Amino acid sequence: MLKELKILFATSNQNKIKEARAILQPLGYSVQQLLIEGAPPDFVEPQTEDIKIISSSKVEQSLEMISGTEFSDFSILVEDSGLFINNLGGFPGVYSSYVQKTIGNDGIIRILEGNNNRQAEYRAYTILYQNGKYFDSLGICSGKISTEIRGSSGFGFDPIFIPDLGDGRTFGEMSQSEKDSKSHRGKSLRILSDELRGPSE
Ligand code: IMP
Secondary structure, three states, rough: OOOHHEEEEEEOOOHHHHHHHHHHHHOOOOOEEEOOOOEEOOOOOOOOOHHHHHHHHHHHHHHHHHHOOOOOOEEEEEEEEEEHHHOOOEHHHHHHHHHHHHOOOHHHHHHHHOOOOOOEEEEEEEEEEEOOEEEEEEEEEEEEOOOOOOOOOOOOOOHHHEEEOOOOOOHHHOOHHHHHOOOHHHHHHHHHHHHHOOOOO
């Protein structure tokens, strides 16, 4: 396989890898986890509320880690993502992973109890480094936080996230391909793939 078509995803999140594979494989790319000496990269995240800055930092840290290794001329993919709830000033945002681990979906539902404005969005900022060039894209998926946990598909906040462009089901109640066709990650990765292909004549 051409090195350009093999993408090494620098993340420890297996759900992100599974979704990136499902989205990018039909577009002709193979996605594998970047493992250095058997371990995924352990990033130091800068103190910021901007997922673009965190993503940029992840790609630079990855490039440093692979310099001089067998992976040094492979395409590297990074992503930073989160759930941004309007009524909570964008919380949990960049703290999504921590909030998911601590208060979880029950906690978010409790915080929003009695609140009619349940608008939120998932955002994913992805950067792909290939042959000395950076390709980046932001994917946004707007939706609402449900009043109860529904479904067990997907991961993280999916059982409480109802995409606006849907039929009222949460991502947790959808198949993987339905989620991918609407999700922030799906959008972001499809934009990246278009950028990689370049303008069509
Ligand atoms: P990070 O990009 O590693 O900082 O983590 C992003 C966090 O946002 C995840 O751990 C989840 O809690 C949440 N998140 C991002 N994308 C999704 C998604 O597609 N479904 C559910 N939760 C998500």
